[in-house]
Amino acid sequence: LVTAIDHVGIAVADLDAAIAFQRDTFGLEVTHSEVNEEQGVREAMLRAPGDLSGATQIQLLAPLRTDSAIAKFLDRNGPGLQQLAFRVTDVEAAMAALRAKGLRLLYEEPRRGTAGSRINFVHPKDAGGVLVELVEPAESTEDQN
Ligand code: MC0
Numbered sequence: 001l002v003t004a005i006d007h008v009g010i011a012v013a014d015l016d017a018a019i020a021f022q023r024d025t026f027g028l029e030v031t032h033s034e035v036n037e038e039q040g041v042r043e044a045m046l047r048a049p050g051d052l053s054g055a056t057q058i059q060l061l062a063p064l065r066t067d068s069a070i071a072k073f074l075d076r077n078g079p080g081l082q083q084l085a086f087r088v089t090d091v092e093a094a095m096a097a098l099r100a101k102g103l104r105l106l107y108e109e110p111r112r113g114t115a116g117s118r119i120n121f122v123h124p125k126d127a128g129g130v131l132v133e134l135v136e137p138a139e140s141t142e143d144q145n
Contacts, residue, residue: 001094002086006135007045007057007114009083011073015042015062018079022046028058032115040068045114059085059114083121085133091118094134098122110136 012018015033022028026048033044042064045057061082063071073082088094091110099105104123113119116138124131 001097004087005056006085006087007059009059009061011070011082012060012062012079015060018060019044040064041070083131083133085135087135091134091136095120
């Protein structure tokens with residue numbers, strides 16, 4: 001079902017400060033950033049320099065609005081790991097397979113994720129307390145930037 005660990009998402013209050021921290025502390029570099037109005041986030045993808053294209057990335061997620069999922073997460077938990085994203089080749093097929101196992105998906109239909117990907121989420125209560133995202137990249141799995 002899962003072809004790779006696509007990214008791990010971290011909720012942050014201040015995106016620019018978090019990017020600077022990851023860069024200055026761990027040497028990670030930004031590969032992509034965007035605003036996703038529907039999800040209520042400003043986000044950046046980072047990876048280790050020299051990582052092959054397609055390697056697992058770190059996603060920094062800052063809230064755009066006080067009623068967004070990330071704002072609620074920050075209010076409740078403070079900054080920290082918010083999600084684990086699995087790459088799949090066909091998000092509808094993955095959704096059907098997980099529904100058949102009794103897991104709840106958050107959306108009826110896939111929505112738009114980073115860089116034109118198609119995404120859905122498994123409810124954290126059905127995945128061991130982890131918010132699992134399913135990501136079907138926009139083009140090849142080689143490069144989603
Ligand atoms: C909430 N819970 C979590 C959690 N968020 N557990 C693990 N990880 C998280 N991130 C727990 C709560 O503590 C609560 O447990 C239970 O789940 C249900 O909480 P709730 O109050 O009913 O629900 P909310 O309002 O906290 O919402 C949780 C939910 C929401 C997952 C439904 O965050 C959501 O819709 N997330 C999907 C969208 C999202 O996260 N967007 C931002 C990233 P207790 O035990 O207290 O009952 S956008 C993105 O990721 C895109 C751009 C991309 O990658 O392409």
